[in-house]
Amino acid sequence: MRTHYCGLIDEALIGQTVTLCGWADVARNLGGVCFIDLRDHEGIVQIVAEPGEAEGNADVVAIAETIGYEDCLRITGTVRRRHNPNTKIATGQVEVVATAIEVVNKAAPLPFHAHENPGEETRLRYRYLDLRRPEMQRMQRTRIRLVQALRRWLDARGFQDIETPILTKATPEGARDFLVPARMHAGEFYALPQSPQLFKQILMVAGFDRYYQIARCFRDEALRADRQLEFTQLDMEFAWVREPDVQDAVEGMMRTVFKEVIGVDLAAPFPRMTWAEAMRRYGSDKPDLRIALELVDVADLVRDSGFAVFADAANDAEGRVAALRIPGGATLSRKQIDEYAAHAAKFGARGLAYIKIDAAGEVSSPIRKFFDDAAFAALVAHVGAGNGDVVFFGAGGYNRVSDFMGALRLKAGKDFGLVEDAWKPLWVTDFPMFEFDDEAQRYVALHHPFTAPAVDDIDDLRANAKTAVSRGYDMVLNGNEIGGGSIRIHRPEMQSAVFELLGIDAEEAQAKFGFLLDALKYGAPPHGGIAFGIDRIAALMAGTESIRDVIAFPKTTGAQCLMTGAPSPIAEAQLAEVHVAVRPKG
Amino acid sequence: MRTHYCGLIDEALIGQTVTLCGWADVARNLGGVCFIDLRDHEGIVQIVAEPGEAEGNADVVAIAETIGYEDCLRITGTVRRRHNPNTKIATGQVEVVATAIEVVNKAAPLPFHAHENPGEETRLRYRYLDLRRPEMQRMQRTRIRLVQALRRWLDARGFQDIETPILTKATPEGARDFLVPARMHAGEFYALPQSPQLFKQILMVAGFDRYYQIARCFRDEALRADRQLEFTQLDMEFAWVREPDVQDAVEGMMRTVFKEVIGVDLAAPFPRMTWAEAMRRYGSDKPDLRIALELVDVADLVRDSGFAVFADAANDAEGRVAALRIPGGATLSRKQIDEYAAHAAKFGARGLAYIKIDAAGEVSSPIRKFFDDAAFAALVAHVGAGNGDVVFFGAGGYNRVSDFMGALRLKAGKDFGLVEDAWKPLWVTDFPMFEFDDEAQRYVALHHPFTAPAVDDIDDLRANAKTAVSRGYDMVLNGNEIGGGSIRIHRPEMQSAVFELLGIDAEEAQAKFGFLLDALKYGAPPHGGIAFGIDRIAALMAGTESIRDVIAFPKTTGAQCLMTGAPSPIAEAQLAEVHVAVRPKG
Structure with missing residues (x-):
């Protein structure tokens, strides 16, 4: 129907x-x-319909006068140089003088x-109109190029793209x-997979050696801004590997695709940090390294203070007292400090102690009174606070303090413009194998129950x-967990032992998981892998906060x-045909 | 963990x-x-553990003596030339003399x-063991290479790979x-998509111009040998096109991938045939052109015969009397002819008339008596029957006769070794827009209700x-419909008219389909597309009858x-959490 694209x-x-x-x-x-x-889809070109002598010319102008927004048109004409070039568009040096205009499909008046x-809400209702916006086209195309670049890398390295079932157990x-x-x-009932985890492990047992899939996954949970009921993972698995084999490979993959898709050079190699170090320094298992602020442990300096909240936590083997110094933070008003306290409370803080030192060196702090001069000076010196700074303190259980101090660190980073304009990837490793669930009074797996422990000895693990x-x-990239993986358990006895520790009896x-235990029995190679969140990575690359912008037809948070x-x-x-009924309410 | 692959x-x-x-x-x-x-995954190499002087050598032999089928092993050794080369394997000139053997994971005695x-059943239960068989690996890898080749072709031509929802309306x-x-x-409730049809049309309205997706589709129906509850389509859509734009493009794509994946040259261009011609000559809308047999219409020759079954059908404007000559078919026994009649009955035949002419020219035929000599001779001449042939006849409604005579044609082709060893693609076009459903007493769409009619005029269509x-x-390829598509309706009035003709009121x-009708209102370009059955194409390429062989984790027919x-x-x-209950039986 056309000889050329408008934008070209x-x-x-x-x-x-x-x-x-194209569209008008x-x-x-x-x-x-x-x-x-x-x-x-390539861009815009100016069409001119002008009165003239040529046959049919009056018709062309008459039709052109009827054109409305978003009418679908087919236009034939001659390309000529523009008198007044438009430098804002790629075709701005030329225009097309129409000799024929066909209104292929008239558009009704638009909702927007x-x-x-x-x-x-309106954008999502009329998604087809929203997607026509150049900005939306750009973001969708960023995602498409990301997936293409990933596949190119993977296909070139012998990874086998294998589909696993959507209707599963x-x-x-x-x-x-x-x-x-x-x-x-x-x-x-069937269930939709939360991930292809077990199938990819089975594929390693089946001898496929290197697997990947751009896999749709499903999780039925209340939606948050960055979650969808269905989401897309780059799912990968490798046989006969240890951690560096997986990590080095996918790190190289990420460097390649960031370069190819958005021209960004990621660090080589990525920094590595244990979970313990990440929690200690950043109060997070996905630290945003663009923010230079770090937590400082001060338990040793407050152990004997008169402030029971600090002293108790400092003297508890599972407690933590941590400080966050915000350079220039003394500009915070009392009200703003209250906002920080409220933010910390959302992450579990019961209060927020602070020391503010104004430009003149004047200290204001509700905890000043609990310290003698020497102890207070030592505390201030330890956290490196100087004139103009504020220091927040958190005390309590280790993980809770880390969580809310980590949250304060992110807020302070944003509020004070301390987020470096950079791409800061890292690996976080050495996660705890189990977390104790106080409510259920049992261990739960921090990753998932198929993750191998660092020890090979079952008795050692139990003890x-x-x-x-x-x-x-x-x-982790800029505070986002973009990929998560592990070396898996490949010995059936170890898998059984881990199930047992998780309170799952034989x-x-x-x-x-009988089929997995069976599969591990019949010659399962050591294997491991990783899964990357495509929606999130695409959003980061496209420079948008919302993954909905990089999903063609997203669902609402509702x-x-x-x-x-x-x-x-x-x-x-x-x-009735599928043998179910809606359950009466209540 | 390894320096090389066994098979290399x-x-x-x-x-x-x-x-x-690898595995033992x-x-x-x-x-x-x-x-x-x-x-x-690359192949097999011979390992030798032999007594010798070197340190640890006795250990190696001792371990080697304990090895059982499918144990996972890690072996270090020195490559040397074999005394007795094994020409059956790629590594057959060499062997590896083991200096260390690690039993990484012992395999239990195998079920097979x-x-x-x-x-x-056993294969599917222990799918991970079945998939280790080289033949299964080969078939899965054929599918993987097919999809890779398709993506390469599509990506190089600007088709945008866009994911559409699995949880939909x-x-x-x-x-x-x-x-x-x-x-x-x-x-x-959400529903799983039977295809991304409406979403891909919406994407054209949204300005994406060229779309594709390797899309999972779902259809809840009793399984046949060649159907799965979930299946994979290459789904494509093009904006601003007419039929040849789509057909020429995807025909070229298929030629490319058949060449790349299995080294086959498909005809260029594919033959084209209207639906009417395909039904007339082959009794099928997906004719297998590897079989040279064709149906011959004989209504004009039997219109006045005394055989009411023939005469009635011949005199009915919607009837058909068709013949199928099978060269050499006179060898069929009475019992075998009964089998043909039973086969035809499965496809709707109420009986199967025939003429058998043995090698000596002797005729045996239950319908001989209804014809005088001249009429009979004319009939035999018209169908081209000679000594040694059998001719089957079908009479009745046009489509029914075409169906069962088409089925006989396929059976005869196989039974008499008349299926050429070749790849025979073609296009079937000009399908009827509607089929009249006798039971529901209304029209149903032969493709789907979004397919455009050949006429642009709504009144003409109605009339x-x-x-x-x-x-x-x-x-169509070798009797399989491997892809189906259409130019779609892009004008909302035409779409409404077609819905109305299908008995769907406003x-x-x-x-x-309100959202589609809305979308068509706001500037929908002419568009069309096609969807290819990946499972079937992979099965054809892999040379297997069953699509289960090219699906990693298929479901049974149950x-x-x-x-x-x-x-x-x-x-x-x-x-209860998802608000449903199992409905009591009955």
């Missing part, structure tokens, strides 16, 4: 006849001459114009499983479960598709 | 020390010398050996929809719905995954 018309085509197809971005009539900005950005108690009733098996370290690793293990109206009620007869 | 050890490495990882394919002890065939092919009365209860919306032809096209259309045990019953508490 250039001076080399001057004098030639072209046929173009803008149409205007200036003293009898009509100008149409014709847009396609493609150059506007109405509220997100439900995990008993799988609180986040989506369930799918089975028409052929009344009363039974030291509380402090056991796993062979898990996360790739019968339950067989019911849930789990709805506003365009199609999913989910929706279903007629009884259709439900 | 060659003479260039003689004298070098290598470390290999076979292990045997010949007079104190142990031989292990070590296998990885990797060289065996037990029943399909249920179609009211969508008898084949999988339903997914929504946790956040009690009583509402001639019965004979209207669509702008649909199928790509209210229902709005409820089901819709079950024998490895994981999906689907499975779900506890009441978990069902």
Whole structure:
């Protein structure tokens, strides 16, 4: 239907006849001459319909006068040099003098114009109009180029792209499983996979050696700004490997794709940090290294202070007293400090002690009174506070203090413009194998129950479960966990022992994961892998906060598709065919 | 963990020390010398553990003596030339003399050996063992290479790989929809997509111009040998196109990938045939052109015969009397002819008339008596029957006769070895727009309700719905419909008119497809596309009848995954969370 793309018309085509197809971005009539900005996926070119002697010319102008926003047009004309070049567009040196205009499909008056950005509800309802905006096109295309670059890298290295099932087995108690009733098996259900974890391990047992998949995964949970019910992972697994084999490979992959897609050079090699160090220095297992601020432990300096909150935590083997110095933070008002306290409270703080030293060296601090001069001076010196600074303190259980002090660090970084404009990747390693769930009074897996412990000896693991370290690793970029993986358990006895430590008895293990335990019995090689969050990485590359901008048809935080109206009620007869009924409320 | 792959050890490495990882394919002890065939994804190499003077050598032999089938091993040794080369394997000129053997993971006694092919149930239950068989590896890798070749072609031509939702809107009365209860919306459901059809059309409206996706699709129906609950399509859509734009492009794509993946040159260009011609000559809308047999219409010759079955059909404007000559078919016994009749009956035949002419020219035929000599001779001459042939006849409604005579043609082709060893692609075009559903007493869409009619005029379509032809096209290869597509309706009035002809009133259309009708209103370009069945194409390329062989984790015809045990019953508490209950039987 066309000879060229609108956005690619250039001076080399001057004098030639072209046929173009696209949308009327803008149409205007200036003293009898009509100008149409014709847009396609490559860009915009100016069309001119002007009165003249040529046959049919009056028709062309007459049609041009009727053109409205977003009409679909097919236009034939001659390329000529513009009198007034438009340097803002790539085709700005030329224009096309129309000899024929066909209105292929007239557009009704639009709910909003493609150059506007109405509220997100409207954007999602009319997603097809929103996606026409150049900014949305750019973000979608960034994602597409990311996936292409990843596949190029993987295909060139012999990774096998293998599809795993979407209709799979439900995990008993799988609180986040989506369930799918089975028409052929009344009363039974499939589940949508939260990840292809077990299938990729099975593929290693099956001898595929190197696997990847751009895999759709599903998690039925209340949506947050950065979560969707369905999301996309680059899922990878390697046989016959140890940690560096996986880490070095995917680190190189990330460097390649960041360079290819957005021209960014990531550090080589990525820094590495244990989980313990990340928690200690940054109060986070996904530290944002663009912010130079660090937590400082002060337990030794407050152990004997009169402030019980500090002294108790300092004297508790599982406690922590940490300080965060914010250079220039003394400008914070009392009200602003209260806001910091409220922010910390969201992450579990019960209060927020501070020391403020104004430009003149004047100290204001609710905890000053608990220290004698020498002890206070030592504390100030230890955290490196000087005139103009504020220092926040947190005291309590180790993980809780780390969490809220880490959250304060991020807030301070943003508030004080301390976030470096840079790309700061790192590896976080040596995660705890287990976390003790106080509510359930049992261990839960910090990664997942298939992650190998650092020790090979089962008795050793049993004896030291509380402090056991796993062979898990996360790739972190600018405060986002963009990839998480581990070396897996490949010996059935170890897998059984870990299930047992997690409170899963042999019968339950067989019911849930019998096929995995079987597979490990019949010659399972050592293996490990990683999964990357494509939506998040694409959002980072596209420079947007919201992953919804890099998903063509996202759902709202209310789990709805506003365009199609999913989910929706279903007629009884259709439900009966799959053997389910809606459960009465209450 | 390794320096080389087993299957790639060659003479260039003689004298070098290598470390290999893999499975013990076979292990045997010949007079104190142990031989292990070590296998990885690249192939097999022979390992030798022999008594000797070197330190640790006795250990190596002792370990080698304990090796069983499928043990996971890590072996270091020196490459040397074999005394007795094995020409059956790529590494057959060399062997590796082990200096260290590590049993990385011992395998339990296997349910079956990797060289065996037990029943399909066992294969599917222990899929990880089945997939280790070189033949299964080859078939899976054929599929992987197919998808890679397709992506290479598409990416190089600016097709945008865009993901569309898996959790989407249920179609009211969508008898084949999988339903997914929504946790956040009690009583509402998502559905899994039968195809991304509407989303890809929306993407064209959104200005993406060229789209593709290797898309998982879902159809909840009783499984046949060649169907799965979930299947994979190469889904494509083009904006601003007419039929040849789509057809020429994807035809070139198929030629490229067949050449790249299995070295086959497909015809250029593919033959094209209307639906009417395909039904007339081959009794099928997906004719297998490897079989030279064709149907011959004989209505004109039997119109006045005394055989009412023939005469009635011949005199009915919607009837058909067709003949199929099978050269050499006179060898068929009475019992075999009965089998042909039974086969035809499965496809709707109520009887099967025939004429058999033996080698001596003797005629046996239950319909001989209905014709005088001249009429009979004319009939025999018209179908070209000679000594040694059999001719089958079908009479009745046009489509029914075409169906069962087409089925006989395929059976005869196979039975008489008349299937050429070749790749025979073609396009089938000009499908009827509608089919009249006798049961529902209304029109149904032959492709789908978004397919454009050949006529642009709505009144014309309404007036001639019965004979209207669509702008649909199928790509057929060796009797398989491997791709189906169409130019779509892009004008909202035409879409509404087609819905109306299909008995979908305005209210229902709005409820089901309101977002599509809206999208067509706001500047929808002409567009069209196609979808290819990846599972089927991979099976054809891999040379297997069953698509299960090219799916890593397929379900049975009973819709079950024998490895994981999906689907499975779900506890009441978990069902309550998603607001459904199992419906009592009856």
